[in-house]
Amino acid sequence: MNLVRPKEPVIGRVVRSESCMAGRSASFVRHVEIDVSGTPLEGNFRVGQAFGVVPPGRDASGKLHAVRLYSIASPSWGEDGAGKVLSTTVKRVIDERKTDDPQVHDLFLGVCSNWLCDVPLEAEVAITGPSGKRFLLPSDTAAHDYVFVATGTGIAPFRGMIKELLEAPGGPCNSQIHLVLGVPYGTDLMYDDLFTSLDQAHDNFHYHTAISRPERGPRRYVDRAVVESSQIGELLQGDRTLLYMCGLKGMEEGIYRHMFDLGVVDQYLEWPDSIERDPANVGERKVRAGARCLLEVY
Ligand SMILES: Cc1cc2nc3c(=O)[nH]c(=O)nc-3n(C[C@H](O)[C@H](O)[C@H](O)COP(=O)(O)OP(=O)(O)OC[C@H]3O[C@@H](n4cnc5c(N)ncnc54)[C@H](O)[C@@H]3O)c2cc1C
Structure with a gap:
């Protein structure tokens, strides 16, 4: 667990990104695969764990964005069979912004989920983890x-x-x-x-x-x-x-x-x-x- 901490994320590359929904819908979910080879996560994650993504840029208060967790959707041997590529299932967070001012009603887009769904193939992703030790398959x-x-x-x-x-x-x-x-x-x-x-x-x-x-x-x-x-x-x-x-x-x-x-x-x-x-x-x-x-x- 926590081989890579949020303060010092490592770099993975998106190698596949596609909708994983059965049809057209008002919600958008993508299957995203990330190559983690050469990082401490290579061969060191288990299905049921999550990994972290640190989106680029800063939040409204000027701080670097916080890490967001995503569940690993691949088996423990990864999408490639060798633990070099992990995947997740990302839902775009899309909402109408809620504020105290009834005049303010613009679109709210979740920072990390939309960024991760938008990144092109081969783009770099700052990742952390893995985390979680209970929600696992049994050894036998x-x-x-x-x-x-x-x-x-x-x-x-x-x-x-x-x-x-x-x-x-x-x-x-x-x-x-x-x-x-x-x-x-x-x-x-x-x-x-x-x-x-x-x-x-x-x-x-x-x-x-x-x-x-x-x-x-x-x-x-x-x-x-x-x-x-x-x-x-x-x-x-x-x-x-x-x-x-x-x-x-x-x-x-x-x-x-x-x-x-x-x-x-x-x-x-x-x-x-x-x-x-x-x-x-x-x-x-x-x-x-x-x-x-x-x-x-x-
Ligand atoms: C263990 C774990 C596993 C997870 N696994 C997955 C996964 O597999 N797939 C997945 O898609 N997600 C997963 N998540 C959720 C994920 O970590 C993120 O929280 C999610 O993607 C939203 O992040 P974001 O940066 O897009 O949204 P953010 O920019 O962080 O926005 C979400 C925040 O904005 C607030 N908000 C929402 N709507 C509005 C609005 N209209 N106006 C103002 N504020 C609003 C919410 O209160 C929320 O705090 C997991 C979380 C955990 C803890």
């Missing part, structure tokens, strides 16, 4: 089954993890693997072609989508998709399943409540004696994710 991947639940760019680490499990040089992992990806519109689905083709190629990999604002039909959120899948329910009842969640915090509660119905709440949550074991209390601060529940939520 075959000893577990997996439920991955993502909203939006929370898909980034799962792209890398699923590639690591299914495209391992020694042959694919035969464990059961379910991915649930939630986005507002069908056109927002990221890496949809990849997951669809992996689903078709591997009997043990199952790709589920949850569209919260569909053109037709009912709204569906990731927690509902988990509740409605009997296969995922059975897997969660297994004693070797790891549950990973990445994205919006809101997804947690519905899934934790479902654990009561499945009778597995103690397998995934650390529940202090001072709080009554009741679905109404899953949101309590002291109820924490246990060792089999890995979270990266915000």
